[in-house]
Amino acid sequence: xxxxxxxxxxxxxxxxxxxxxxxxxxxxxxxxxxxxxxxxxxxxxxxxxxxxxxxxxxxxxxxxxxxxxxxxxxxxxxxxxxxxxxxxxxxxxxxxxxxxxxxxxxxxxxxxxxxxxxxxxxxxxxxxxxxxxxxxxxxxxxxxxxxxxxx
Numbered sequence: 842x843x844x845x846x847x848x849x850x851x852x853x854x855x856x857x858x859x860x861x862x863x864x865x866x867x868x869x870x871x872x873x874x875x876x877x878x879x880x881x882x883x884x885x886x887x888x889x890x891x892x893x894x895x896x897x898x899x900x901x902x903x904x905x906x907x908x909x910x911x912x913x914x915x916x917x918x919x920x921x922x923x924x925x926x927x928x929x930x931x932x933x934x935x936x937x938x939x940x941x942x943x944x945x946x947x948x949x950x951x952x953x954x955x956x957x958x959x960x961x962x963x964x965x966x967x968x969x970x971x972x973x974x975x976x977x978x979x980x981x982x983x984x985x986x987x988x989x990x991x992x
Contacts, residue, residue: 855881859972863948872937875944879976880927886976889923892968896977899954899964921990926980929990935983943986947978 858878861868870878886892897920921929930940951974954965968974984990 853882853885855879856885856970856972859975862944863951863971863975865945865948872941872944876930876937876940878972879944879979880930882972882976883923883926883930886923886973889926889977890920892973893920893923893977893981895965895967896974897981900950900978900981902964903950903954921980921984925990926976929980929983929987932983932987934987939986940983943982944975944979947975947982950978951975 855878858870858874859882862870862875883889935943951971954974957964965974968977
């Protein structure tokens with residue numbers, strides 16, 4: 842039943858893998874499959890640069906309001922070009938265990954964002970698809986962990 846519902850939400854198999862993985866206890870997708878699914882949907886994300894900026898702003902907003910921290914800096918960081926995203930997701934410096942932990946964190950962030958109601962709609966409304974939010978947040982997170990490698 843849930844697999845059929847996932848098919849209605851996400852037509853392509855890679856997107857369904859990510860949607861199903863949102864319920865890890867029921868669908869414990871192996872890390873290699875999750876990583877592959879994320880890599881395979883990158884070319885299908887429309888307006889990827891804009892959406893990555895939206896995801897980055899949402900994280901900054903949440904951190905600022907959660908911890909009363911000012912996450913703004915003098916100069917905005919350049920974001921990684923979408924052509925680099927597969928390399929970030931598949932970096933040899935990111936073990937399967939680290940990838941799994943960081944991806945799980947992004948699923949949790951997405952759940953937190955959804956609990957924000959109207960604030961979430963304002964923050965992530967431009968990224969309505971769960972699987973795209975997960976990919977974008979994972980790319981941002983791994984990019985930062987890898988030391989923001991140059992284009």
